Amino acid sequence: MSRLTRRSALGLTATAVAGLGLAGTAYAATASGPANGVVPAAGDGHTGHTGGMDHTGHATPAPFDEVYQGRRIEGAPAQGGAHGGHHGGYQVRIDGKELHVMRNGDGTWISVINHYETFANPRAVARAAVVELQGATLVPLA
Amino acid sequence: MTVRKNQATLTSDEKKRFVNALLTLKRNGKYDAFVTTHNAFIMSDGDDTDRVGHRSPSFLPWHRRFLIEFEQALQSVDSTVALPYWDWTADRTATSSLWAADFLGGTGRSRDGQVMDGPFASSGGQWAINVRVDGRNYLRRALGAGVPQLPTKAEVDSVLAMTTYDEAPWNSQSTGGFRNHLEGWRGVNLHNRVHVWVGGQMGTGVSPNDPVFWMHHAFVDKLWAQWQERHPASPYLPAAGTANVVDLRETMRPWNNVTPADMLDHKKFYTFDAA
Numbered sequence: 191m192s193r194l195t196r197r198s199a200l201g202l203t204a205t206a207v208a209g210l211g212l213a214g215t216a217y218a219a220t221a222s223g224p225a226n227g228v229v230p231a232a233g234d235g236h237t238g239h240t241g242g243m244d245h246t247g248h249a250t251p252a253p254f255d256e257v258y259q260g261r262r263i264e265g266a267p268a269q270g271g272a273h274g275g276h277h278g279g280y281q282v283r284i285d286g287k288e289l290h291v292m293r294n295g296d297g298t299w300i301s302v303i304n305h306y307e308t309f310a311n312p313r314a315v316a317r318a319a320v321v322e323l324q325g326a327t328l329v330p331l332a
Numbered sequence: 333m334t335v336r337k338n339q340a341t342l343t344s345d346e347k348k349r350f351v352n353a354l355l356t357l358k359r360n361g362k363y364d365a366f367v368t369t370h371n372a373f374i375m376s377d378g379d380d381t382d383r384v385g386h387r388s389p390s391f392l393p394w395h396r397r398f399l400i401e402f403e404q405a406l407q408s409v410d411s412t413v414a415l416p417y418w419d420w421t422a423d424r425t426a427t428s429s430l431w432a433a434d435f436l437g438g439t440g441r442s443r444d445g446q447v448m449d450g451p452f453a454s455s456g457g458q459w460a461i462n463v464r465v466d467g468r469n470y471l472r473r474a475l476g477a478g479v480p481q482l483p484t485k486a487e488v489d490s491v492l493a494m495t496t497y498d499e500a501p502w503n504s505q506s507t508g509g510f511r512n513h514l515e516g517w518r519g520v521n522l523h524n525r526v527h528v529w530v531g532g533q534m535g536t537g538v539s540p541n542d543p544v545f546w547m548h549h550a551f552v553d554k555l556w557a558q559w560q561e562r563h564p565a566s567p568y569l570p571a572a573g574t575a576n577v578v579d580l581r582e583t584m585r586p587w588n589n590v591t592p593a594d595m596l597d598h599k600k601f602y603t604f605d606a607a
Contacts, residue, residue: 290465290537294387294517295379295505302465302537305374306516306527307478322535324444326466331371331538 248297250279254313261285261323263316282316287328289319303328334403334602336554339416339430339547340423341605347435350416351451353409354543355458362405367463369586370398371537379503382576384585387504389497389569390578391515392556393595395549397587400601402546414602417550420526421485426475436544438475445472445532452543461533461541471542472532479528487520492559497569502577509569510559514552523552557598568592 253266265282282289282301290302291312298308303319319328342350357363373385373394385394399415406413423430431438437450447470452459454470461469491513498509504517516524526548527534533541540546560566572579581591 290375292375292378295501295503302371302375304535305537305539306524306535308517323466326468328466329464331368331463331465 248293251311251313254316256313258317258320261320263313263320265312265316280312282312284316284319284323284328289316289328291315334407334414335605336414336550336602337416337605339418339435340428342416344434346412346416349410349413350406351435353406353413355451356409357405358459364463366398366402366405367538367540370540371463371465373585374537374539379501379505380576383503384578387512387515387517388577389502389511390584390592391511392553393568393578393592394584396553396556396595396598397584397590399546399549399553403602415550416547417554417604418544418547419551420482420529420548421488424482430544430547431475437471438473440471440473440532444468444470445474447471447473447532461538463538463541464533465536465538473534473542474531476529478531478535479525482529483520483522483525488522488555490520491522492555492562494559495563495566497566499569502570502574510566514555514559522555523548553598554604557604560596568596 250267251265253264255262255264257263262285263282265280268279268281280291280293282291292300294300294308298310299312299315300306300308301315301319303322304315309315309318337346354363370385377383377386377388379387384390385398403413403415406415418430426439430436433449435450437447437452440447445468447453448455450456452471454460459471461471491510494508494510494513496509498511499506504512504515506512507518513519514522516522527539530542530544530548533539534545534548568580570577570579572581578584578592580593583589583591
């Protein structure tokens with residue numbers, strides 16, 4: 191975990207600071223479900239009815255913004271709303287860098303970091319990417 | 333004629349030739365072009381968009397063509413080389429000879445997942461990860477960490493017993509077809525699980541960065557051939573007129589001159605050492 195990243199995260203929003211309390215507890219969790227020891231926060235994608243529905247009938251997950259294992263993870267519907275593409279009309283960032291995510295037809299999610307296993311929502315896929323990154327920074331494809 | 337062999341049976345000379353051909357393609361840049369191609373498809377293949385390489389009926393013919401092209405690149409370096417296959421139902425532990433220092437090297441260290449031995453270890457200076465999605469330029473693995481068990485022979489047999497090649501909606505949600513169970517989005521999960529079991533780059537969109545990618549897919553390809561043998565009356569599906577996916581006689585990107593029909597008989601291109 192990058193000390194610098196954690197320190198820089200300290201100045202973030204109230205949501206992010208609240209998330210810091212959770213950051214140390216879930217290390218080595220798979221982040222693929224509630225078994226990671228983190229109590230799902232309000233607005234978790236499991237219950238994301240606040241974000242509206244897209245054309246396939248899946249609820250668009252609500253926005254989130256938290257610090258997980260020292261990394262800031264953010265998710266929100268993409269600019270312009272759900273455009274029906276396979277990104278699910280949703281954008282996820284880790285420390286400000288885009289994590290490419292994709293929504294499966296059944297409403298589960300994958301990312302470019304965890305491409306062969308599915309997660310319940312964008313928050314879970316972002317947390318799994320944080321675990322897998324082990325402090326590394328996302329980069330645009332070379 | 334190319335004969336693809338079980339990696340566990342390769343002689344030390346065969347291993348050395350395969351590894352040397354890989355390192356040569358890495359050096360001249362051809363290897364990384366394959367990684368780029370694979371990632372471009374895996375990023376764009378969506379359940380409700382045009383899909384060619386993944387989560388679609390053409391998952392198997394697309395990867396067959398992709399592997400043939402890669403094998404030909406290897407053979408342009410050393411004509412004696414063929415793609416070995418990794419039977420993960422048999423060689424299913426991190427102590428298998430596959431992961432020894434004279435072949436692919438082993439699992440990564442815990443601190444950063446870095447593979448520390450073998451010809452593809454970063455310290456050897458011959459295997460930089462150039463096509464990457466994060467800052468790490470070294471090969472990583474975490475054998476058995478993402479999921480503890482590789483698929484078993486019984487699980488493979490249960491999938492080979494399925495009689496229909498694929499079915500609507502022709503994506504990761506198809507519930508009754510051989511293709512989606514082999515790919516792993518439904519059922520016992522064969523192909524996807526192996527990517528996760530290896531971990532590191534193998535779990536990402538740039539999975540061909542790990543040379544084991546080719547040996548894994550050579551085995552998936554062999555399972556397709558075995559399924560065809562077992563179900564000679566079961567055709568590739570869909571036959572025609574299906575939106576967003578590649579029908580039997582439609583061409584596949586990026587080649588645009590090859591169809592699933594062209595890929596149905598692997599024996600035109602290579603054979604396997606055993607049925």
